[in-house]
Amino acid sequence: MCLPMHAVSSMDVLTSNWSNIQSLPESYVFPLERRPGTNNIPASKDIPIINLENIYGPERPEIVQHIIKASQDFGLFQVINHGVSRDLMDQTMRIFQDFFASPAEFKSRFYSNDLNSSCRLYTSTLNYKNETVHYWRDNLTHRCHPLEDHIIHWPENPSGYRNIIGKYSIEARKFLLTMLELICEGMGLETGYFGGELSKTQLISVNHHIPCPNPSLTLGMPEHCDPNLISMLQQGNISGLQALKDGRWIGIEPLPNAFVVIPGLQLRVISNGKLSSAVHRVVTNSKESRTTIGTFVAPSSDILIRPADSVLKESSLTPLYRGYTYKEFFSMFTGNNCEAERALECFKL
Ligand SMILES: O=C(O)CCC(=O)C(=O)O
């Protein structure tokens, strides 16, 4: 079926509106070299698991070092005993699963491919109309901080949406700011370095993948690095997330009680390359729907980002990157097809 673009509505393109799909539409089939293939990639036992249970006790310096090492070696790790209750995590997951299962007419109210829209539901990427291949995912994204400025733009249904997602956003922010505080200590930065404008923006970004008729031919999300300051991910209990380590893809085990934490590209720059940000992607599966909840903290648009003075001084290093605003970075990132290395190249000294 090939419809002229103006005739295509959100009802048709959102995969969460499809039922009983038996074969993968042509427009989702990747060129050979980008297909994930049929090799089953098992969950890696090497991914660091950080336990925050005793961060306010004598073990804190050890935990901080564990986080720094995980950020250097993997650019991604899991965190347990993070302070967000299992009950709130489960309720939040249920709200989003119910959102994607809602009638197409209801969801069409939120459909938008505009990066600036306050609450956007879209499929594949924001570039759906021009991309050559589509990704097997729907996504709902909106801002969360300060809550009172944004909550009015959120869906009111499923019932309890604003109440539950409001609570989750506050708890997720507390958790990410704690992670940033620990990273700040581990890098020897002045207290509060990541507070204020560097962590002002907060987005919740929910991915939903329906079962895919042929997971070997397509992807749920492209390989990418997160462009922001820091990300957390509630993976639920269905696998799909993979990270690139030493040139090979490894599976990130879905641990229902854990958050996956990914230092973003801005942490790589501020640490002058000491911390890394994992390249990751999402593969699909043919059996079960997968819903994941990402929370991203990012700098405000006009703040200057550059390698931190104290990082440079401590080891008499020369800066690897020039200063830039997050707005400038983000436009380079999207202008370079969201390829991290190409975007960073523009700011290298
Ligand atoms: O859904 C996932 O497992 C990963 C999501 C992700 O990488 C992202 O939203 O940036």
Ligand SMILES: [Fe+2]
């Ligand atoms: Fe990501």
